[in-house]
Amino acid sequence: MSKPHITHCDFRQYKDLTNQLVMEESVFIALINRHADVLIKRRSVKSSVTLPFLCIAQITFSMNDSILFSQLIEDKIGCIKSLEMSQGVKESTANERLKKNRLKQTNFLLNDILSEIGYFNRTKFEKRKTGGLVLEFIDSIECVNGDFFDGDDIAFYGKRINNFLEKAINEKPSVLFEKDNQQLQNLIGK
Secondary structure: OOOOOOOHHHHHHHHHHHHHHHHHHHHHHHHHHOOOEEEEEOOOOOOOOOOOOOEEEEEEEEOOEEEOHHHHHHHHHHHHHHHHHHOOOOHHHHHHHHHHHHHHHHHHHHHHHHHHHOOEEEEEEEEOOOOOEEEEEEEEEEOOOOOEEEHHHHHHHHHHHHHHHHHHHHHOOEEEEOOOOHHHHHHHOO
């Protein structure tokens, strides 16, 4: 089966959209690290076009309060795939959507965790010409301590944090960033 033709415009849009989500994920990780240990593991897939998506294995707030993050995400996207297939979506299409859903669901869960801690964000929606929703972006984040990140801050700090985290997991298969890790917090700059 041949792959669908992707025009330069579509490719550019894919790259920009994915990079935006990855930068948001990176900022979310640094903000959650102010309150919890974050264990990140190396992915088996390397990104050559976009910023690398980070696999969060676990978030630990205390001995009795821990989230097996990657397992939770895999369960969630597996349920979405099963639901789509039960509604008549082809398995190949559901598998492609599963890959895209991994990053979206990761950010949804990270955002939920941050809102439980007391962070607030404003969301922006991108729509298709037909009116359908393409993607949801975080336009700004208001932190518990009063710090504020606008879209430019999210892009700037997100790229810095992503580069730092990628280098760390390239050296080891998994890296634990203990609560309030100074290297990580210095990168967020606020």
